Amino acid sequence: xxxxxxxxxxxxxxxxxxxxxxxxxxxxxxxxxxxxxxxxxxxxxxxxxxxxxxxxxxxxxxxxxxxxxxxxxxxxxxxxxxxxxxxxxxxxxxxxxxxxxxxxxxxxxxxxxxxxxxxxxxxxxxxxxxxxxxxxxxxxxxxxxxxxxxxxxxxxxxxxxxxxxxxxxxxxxxxxxxxxxxxxxxxxxxxxxxxxxxxxxxxxxxxxxxxxxxxxxxxxxxxxxxxxxxxxxxxxxxxxxxx
Amino acid sequence: xxxxxxxxxxxxxxxxxxxxxxxxxxxxxxxxxxxxxxxxxxxxxxxxxxxxxxxxxxxxxxxxxxxxxxxxxxxxxxxxxxxxxxxxxxxxxxxxxxxxxxxxxxxxxxxxxxxxxxxxxxxxxxxxxxxxxxxxxxxxxxxxxxxxxxxxxxxxxxxxxxxxxxxxxxxxxxxxxxxxxxxxxxxxxxxxxxxxxxxxxxxxxxxxxxxxxxxxxxxxxxxxxxxxxxxxxxxxxxxxxxxxxxxxxxxxxxxxxxxxxxxxxxxxxxxxxxxxxxxxxxxxxxxxxxxxxxxxxxxxx
Numbered sequence: 374x375x376x377x378x379x380x381x382x383x384x385x386x387x388x389x390x391x392x393x394x395x396x397x398x399x400x401x402x403x404x405x406x407x408x409x410x411x412x413x414x415x416x417x418x419x420x421x422x423x424x425x426x427x428x429x430x431x432x433x434x435x436x437x438x439x440x441x442x443x444x445x446x447x448x449x450x451x452x453x454x455x456x457x458x459x460x461x462x463x464x465x466x467x468x469x470x471x472x473x474x475x476x477x478x479x480x481x482x483x484x485x486x487x488x489x490x491x492x493x494x495x496x497x498x499x500x501x502x503x504x505x506x507x508x509x510x511x512x513x514x515x516x517x518x519x520x521x522x523x524x525x526x527x528x529x530x531x532x533x534x535x536x537x538x539x540x541x542x543x544x545x546x547x548x549x550x551x552x553x554x555x556x557x558x559x560x561x562x563x564x565x566x567x568x569x570x571x572x573x574x575x576x577x578x579x580x581x582x583x584x585x586x587x588x589x590x591x592x593x594x595x596x597x598x599x600x601x602x603x604x605x606x607x608x609x610x611x612x613x614x615x616x
Numbered sequence: 617x618x619x620x621x622x623x624x625x626x627x628x629x630x631x632x633x634x635x636x637x638x639x640x641x642x643x644x645x646x647x648x649x650x651x652x653x654x655x656x657x658x659x660x661x662x663x664x665x666x667x668x669x670x671x672x673x674x675x676x677x678x679x680x681x682x683x684x685x686x687x688x689x690x691x692x693x694x695x696x697x698x699x700x701x702x703x704x705x706x707x708x709x710x711x712x713x714x715x716x717x718x719x720x721x722x723x724x725x726x727x728x729x730x731x732x733x734x735x736x737x738x739x740x741x742x743x744x745x746x747x748x749x750x751x752x753x754x755x756x757x758x759x760x761x762x763x764x765x766x767x768x769x770x771x772x773x774x775x776x777x778x779x780x781x782x783x784x785x786x787x788x789x790x791x792x793x794x795x796x797x798x799x800x801x802x803x804x805x806x807x808x809x810x811x812x813x814x815x816x817x818x819x820x821x822x823x824x825x826x827x828x829x830x831x832x833x834x835x836x837x838x839x840x841x842x843x844x845x846x847x848x849x850x851x852x853x854x855x856x857x858x859x860x861x862x863x864x865x866x867x868x869x870x871x872x873x874x875x876x877x878x879x880x881x882x883x884x885x886x887x888x889x890x891x892x893x894x895x896x897x898x899x900x901x902x903x904x905x906x907x908x909x910x911x912x913x914x915x916x917x
Contacts, residue, residue: 437798441829448828489832
């Protein structure tokens with residue numbers, strides 16, 4: 374297995390994008406201590422860098438030098454492994470990548486993704502690219518989801534519905550009925566209780582440490598809630614990945 | 617397949633003649649059409665740095681060099697000749713070609729002749745077009761707007777543009793698409809062809825370590841460029857002839873090999889071609905017949 378590249382994106386702010394990116398970053402860190410390499414394109418500094426300041430590289434996608442840093446770093450991971458005689462199957466030595474794409478960078482990111490032929494290159498570099506699109510439950514967001522999904526050929530695409538955000542299902546008006554794309558939601562994020570949500574949003578909270586058995590003072594229901602939340606993500610994404 | 621002579625020129629300097637020549641040679645290589653090139657930027661030709669194996673530097677005012685170029689058009693093993701005319705040389709080069717009888721030979725159908733006129737954003741470029749109208753009757757005349765360095769054609773308001781283009785009969789306009797500055801610079805510094813850069817090969821054909829992102833930008837640019845070039849009749853003729861040669865089973869040794877600098881060409885990429893833009897017709901300029909004799913420096917014009 375090669376590197377896993379988690380790309381988390383959305384057309385709308387506050388859909389839980391950074392939360393999901395944190396989960397993948399923490400799960401990846403369990404594979405190897407210095408894992409993963411995190412890229413944050415939100416140059417305002419309010420993205421995932423808040424939680425992983427040491428592991429995160431800030432990327433200004435409007436700058437070509439930063440574009441090179443982002444995509445070339447992922448490509449070079451494979452080349453370095455080949456150069457050192459490492460085997461594709463040696464997962465423990467392969468860095469994973471988490472890319473938290475700022476909402477404002479969505480179009481630019483996927484224009485690049487298409488234009489530079491990232492998918493083809495990633496396939497040749499044995500990168501396992503997984504794209505998580507956080508859907509805001511609006512017609513516009515659903516249409517944008519479809520547009521992005523149509524760009525994806527070889528990578529795995531997950532349409533993600535965060536049940537904590539706009540929990541009332543979108544009901545199209547009669548004139549919109551034909552405009553609603555048929556999106557297959559492949560991952561639901563459970564809506565968390567207020568107390569758990571507040572706790573996991575603390576900068577000091579780590580899902581990796583939670584899995585490792587820290588936070589012993591947590592109440593049993595809270596632990597169960599977090600476990601369920603993580604298991605859903607892990608099982609859904611890995612099940613789909615195997616498929 | 618008829619021989620084809622493609623001139624790339626402009627009177628104004630710095631508009632991207634050599635870049636356009638490189639782009640054209642790169643396109644031909646990717647389409648498996650063998651070509652040779654002449655660079656008239658004597659004595660130092662930039663084109664030769666990128667295509668050392670197929671480029672010769674000549675002085676177009678030197679009779680021996682004229683012979684090297686023109687007397688070999690129909691005998692050269694490759695069917696396409698690209699000439700990168702140095703800055704300020706376009707009008708005089710066309711005059712030389714007319715004087716020698718090259719234009720007449722093309723008119724008689726001895727070979728296909730094309731002029732890719734690279735223009736910049738200024739009115740001076742439009743005036744240049746005015747000056748070449750008397751030469752272009754029997755050739756494919758292509759106005760290439762070079763956007764590779766994100767040029768804005770700010771001075772070309774529509775009214776002025778139409779005024780100049782109204783005089784040009786059967787002219788075609790193409791745009792050399794913009795290429796990311798850093799990508800362009802890296803290709804330039806590396807001294808490799810665009811295709812070799814994309815294929816991550818250095819000038820000796822060995823693997824290199826060019827940026828994936830920058831290679832991607834160049835690949836996209838090639839694809840956009842293809843869409844422009846493939847709509848030119850001159851190019852269509854070449855592609856059509858290549859296709860018929862490739863399909864002919866009798867003599868496979870004649871099948872062209874698409875390499876311009878020793879490295880193998882990559883297969884053509886799929887694309888959606890945008891139509892090259894025709895411009896309004898112009899009354900044909902009278903053109904006197906001339907003897908096909910090389911002309912010495914200074915005797916033309």
